[in-house]
Amino acid sequence: MKVANLTYEAVRIPHQRPIYPSWFPEKEEKDQCILLIGIHTDEGISGYASMEAPFGILPILVATMEYAKEFVIGEDPFAIEKIIWKLRNVARISTRPWVIENALLDVMGKACNQPVYKILGAMRDRVKLYASWAEKRPDEQRKEDAKRLVEQGFKAVKVRFCSATMKEDIAQVEAVRAAVGGQLEIMVDANQGTAVERQQKGFPELWSYERAKQTARELENLNCTWLEEPLYRYNFEGLAKLSSEVSIPIAGGEINRGIAEFKWLLEQHCFRIIQPNCTMSEGITQIRKIAAMAEAQGVTCNPHAWIPGIGLLQSLHLAASICNCDYLEYPYDPPALLPGSFQGILVNELTVEADGYLTLPAAPGFGYTLDEEKIHKYSILKG
Ligand SMILES: [Mg+2]
Numbered sequence: 001m002k003v004a005n006l007t008y009e010a011v012r013i014p015h016q017r018p019i020y021p022s023w024f025p026e027k028e029e030k031d032q033c034i035l036l037i038g039i040h041t042d043e044g045i046s047g048y049a050s051m052e053a054p055f056g057i058l059p060i061l062v063a064t065m066e067y068a069k070e071f072v073i074g075e076d077p078f079a080i081e082k083i084i085w086k087l088r089n090v091a092r093i094s095t096r097p098w099v100i101e102n103a104l105l106d107v108m109g110k111a112c113n114q115p116v117y118k119i120l121g122a123m124r125d126r127v128k129l130y131a132s133w134a135e136k137r138p139d140e141q142r143k144e145d146a147k148r149l150v151e152q153g154f155k156a157v158k159v160r161f162c163s164a165t166m167k168e169d170i171a172q173v174e175a176v177r178a179a180v181g182g183q184l185e186i187m188v189d190a191n192q193g194t195a196v197e198r199q200q201k202g203f204p205e206l207w208s209y210e211r212a213k214q215t216a217r218e219l220e221n222l223n224c225t226w227l228e229e230p231l232y233r234y235n236f237e238g239l240a241k242l243s244s245e246v247s248i249p250i251a252g253g254e255i256n257r258g259i260a261e262f263k264w265l266l267e268q269h270c271f272r273i274i275q276p277n278c279t280m281s282e283g284i285t286q287i288r289k290i291a292a293m294a295e296a297q298g299v300t301c302n303p304h305a306w307i308p309g310i311g312l313l314q315s316l317h318l319a320a321s322i323c324n325c326d327y328l329e330y331p332y333d334p335p336a337l338l339p340g341s342f343q344g345i346l347v348n349e350l351t352v353e354a355d356g357y358l359t360l361p362a363a364p365g366f367g368y369t370l371d372e373e374k375i376h377k378y379s380i381l382k383g
Contacts, residue, residue: 001045001111003075006100007038008065010058010381011309013344013374019336022136022160023191029054032341034309035061036375039103041077047106047365050309050345051099051279062383064094072100077107080285096257101283102314109365116366120288120321126357127319129330130156130187132306134337136163139171143179148334155356156185156225156327166211170218177222185225190215193233193255207231209238216246226251226273239270249273254304257281262290266297277304279311284318291322305329309345313366316350320360328358344378347371 012031019029035053040046053061071086080101090097109116131154137145142159149157159176161169173186192207207215212230219227228251231238243250251273253265259282265271274294276287281304291301301324305315312330319328330352331342339349347369350358361367 001077002042003039003072003077004042005040006065006069006072007040008062008383009036009375009379010034010053011036011345011375011378012380013341013378015336015341016338017336019134019333021134022162023194032308032344033058034345036309036345037065037099037103039072039077039100039107041107045107045110047077047103047110048310048370049099049102049106049314050307050311052306052308052311058381060095062381064090064097066383067094068097068100077104080104084283084286096280098283099279101285102278105284106365113364115317115360115362115364117317117320117360120284120317122320123323124320126359127316127328128155128326128357129352130154130158130185130327131332132158132329133160134331134333136160139175142172143175146176146180146184150180150183153352153354153356154184156187158187158189158329161188161190161215166215166218169215173219173222173224186222187225187228188219189228190230192231193229193252209242212242213245216242216248220246220248224248228252228275229254236265236268236270240268243269243272251275251302253281255280259286259289263293266293266299271299273300273302275302275304277307278314278318279307284314287318288321291324295324300324300326302327306331308342310366310368312343312350313368316358316360317366345371345375
């Protein structure tokens with residue numbers, strides 16, 4: 001079997017109401033832009049994967065995919081390591097092409113008539129979800145939001161910190177804790193990894209080491225599960241010091257790139273939980289290598305799953321094949337962020353089950369059906 005073609009299509013699906021992500025100050029996200037990648041073989045099997053393409057970066061991704069064609073077309077879709085080795089040439093002068101690997105895995109699954117996670121080596125058939133909020137909202141509203149999550153079956157929620165003061169930040173967690181007690185585990189994401197952009201926008205100053213440490217201490221008292229990205233992503237020294245000085249697990253790595261960078265993060269003991277993204281950090285098989293390095297150190301690997309379209313499924317299959325994974329992110333913040341737009345190109349959107357888990361689909365590949373009608377309706381670019 002050979003790869004006969006690589007295609008891409010961008011779709012923009014409107015959100016029910018605009019989203020104001022806590023990590024992009026002053027930005028309003030009116031729609032979900034999804035880049036769908038297709039790998040088509042000479043034997044008639046097509047595999048797909050998708051990634052996020054927000055805020056005008058689409059032309060860069062399109063150029064990357066066009067350039068990647070010459071490295072992928074004509075290859076055996078099972079030759080993943082060889083193709084990735086070639087794609088590293090694309091990444092050298094363009095942006096991240098790793099989503100292509102995931103589409104190849106979908107082809108492999110379909111060719112073998114097996115779900116992707118079973119080909120990788122299944123650890124589990126179900127993964128526990130945490131609802132990942134996007135916005136900062138008034139504490140009273142968040143109490144109601146948290147109660148609704150409990151009713152829906154969620155066992156955990158991730159709260160965003162982006163206030164000017166630590167007191168305001170902590171008040172959010174206190175509100176959620178007061179509303180649901182121990183019914184939800186609470187994670188906190190400070191999103192300090194993207195610090196440079198935040199400073200340019202006049203957003204509150206990047207956290208100092210002392211603020212990160214004090215926040216961690218407060219969250220320990222509130223029995224929180226982890227603190228994510230409390231410092232800039234290349235502040236390896238600060239992250240390692242913080243990890244050694246507090247008992248709450250420090251998590252991060254969603255924007256870090258490449259196996260070598262994660263090796264460094266692990267060697268410096270920056271995190272007790274690493275969160276590589278299977279379209280931004282590396283593709284699925286390469287992240288399994290990172291997970292293996294983490295496993296050897298007793299570090300958890302909970303993939304970052306803010307990847308729209310098929311992206312949540314890509315992360316789900318990855319999570320199900322990693323032994324040192326205990327939670328998967330589920331982007332969800334009604335009434336703004338809903339599966340209808342975030343996963344909008346799928347016929348059957350994935351939703352939490354009554355006990356807070358998500359069961360892996362039994363169908364071959366990633367196990368989805370594309371909503372052709374919706375893709376056609378919201379398509380903005382095709383190649
Ligand atoms: Mg995060």
